[in-house]
Amino acid sequence: MMEAAPSVLLSVVVPVYNERENLPLLLTEVRRALDPLGEPYEIICIDDGSTDGSLDVLKELGPIHPMLRILVFEQNAGQSAAFAAGFRAAHGNRIVTLDADLQNDPADIPRLLSELDRFDAAVGWRVKRADPLLKRISSRLGNGVRNWATGEVIADTGCSLKAFRREALAPLKLYRGLHRFLPTLIRMEGFSVTQVRVNHRPRTHGKTKYGVLDRLRATVPDLLAVRWMQSRLIRTSVKEELGPWPS
Ligand code: UDP
Ligand code: MG
Numbered sequence: 001m002m003e004a005a006p007s008v009l010l011s012v013v014v015p016v017y018n019e020r021e022n023l024p025l026l027l028t029e030v031r032r033a034l035d036p037l038g039e040p041y042e043i044i045c046i047d048d049g050s051t052d053g054s055l056d057v058l059k060e061l062g063p064i065h066p067m068l069r070i071l072v073f074e075q076n077a078g079q080s081a082a083f084a085a086g087f088r089a090a091h092g093n094r095i096v097t098l099d100a101d102l103q104n105d106p107a108d109i110p111r112l113l114s115e116l117d118r119f120d121a122a123v124g125w126r127v128k129r130a131d132p133l134l135k136r137i138s139s140r141l142g143n144g145v146r147n148w149a150t151g152e153v154i155a156d157t158g159c160s161l162k163a164f165r166r167e168a169l170a171p172l173k174l175y176r177g178l179h180r181f182l183p184t185l186i187r188m189e190g191f192s193v194t195q196v197r198v199n200h201r202p203r204t205h206g207k208t209k210y211g212v213l214d215r216l217r218a219t220v221p222d223l224l225a226v227r228w229m230q231s232r233l234i235r236t237s238v239k240e241e242l243g244p245w246p247s
Contacts, residue, residue: 008040010040012043013097017050023061029102030098046071094164094166095166096164103130103202104160104199112163120167121165121194123156128199129200138212138215150181152184154184164186
């Protein structure tokens with residue numbers, strides 16, 4: 001009889017949009033970080049409509065890395081869509097997200113996971129951003145405006161390297177752009193979030209998918225949406241249930 005597959009406890013979710021050259025090392029690094037933990041895990045790569053052959057590379061990597069699962073989008077749908085699809089597919093009771101471009105360092109994952117003993121989510125904070133000056137400035141501005149508008153104190157919501165308990169993601173419905181507000185959305189549902197300082201590395205292959213202007217343009221409507229949600233948050237719960245009555 002075939003042995004049942006060991007149940008997966010941890011899912012790593014990675015949105016991939018034209019990251020061909022980065023994928024082989026990404027998988028090697030994630031395995032190097034997670035194998036020593038000695039628990040079964042899966043790596044879910046979401047191909048977000050890549051046109052550079054990323055999907056072919058992923059398919060070649062499958063046989064080398066049996067824990068790799070590949071979800072393929074029909075067309076480019078954005079990072080929030082990719083995260084949402086990965087969350088839905090994930091089997092783990094803990095879920096880690098990171099970028100495919102090797103800017104996040106998988107070696108940080110165990111430290112994020114250890115925070116999940118005490119918190120429902122642990123979000124990365126790239127203390128030394130390895131990005132061009134213009135991007136660092138616009139990101140700082142973005143975080144400042146987001147925190148001001150939402151009353152948050154999250155230093156770096158744009159950092160994809162995050163770890164979540166499954167329950168903290170379950171109630172969320174993501175819309176395009178809302179991945180930048182994950183810590184806020186999670187806290188709105190009553191879950192706890194902590195920040196963890198993480199490493200950041202320069203992008204050596206492929207190109208950034210976001211220009212400074214698109215990011216700023218997207219931020220304003222997204223902010224208004226999240227502010228609206230915060231102002232309309234339903235905070236009550238059923239205190240008591242009465243009935244059914246004997247007839
Ligand atoms: N990404 C994606 N779909 C998109 C844009 C980006 O899946 O429409 C992925 C991309 O492949 C990368 C991550 O999201 O793994 C972050 O993108 P990027 O590195 O371009 O962002 P930056 O680090 O420049 O903020
Ligand atoms: Mg990047």
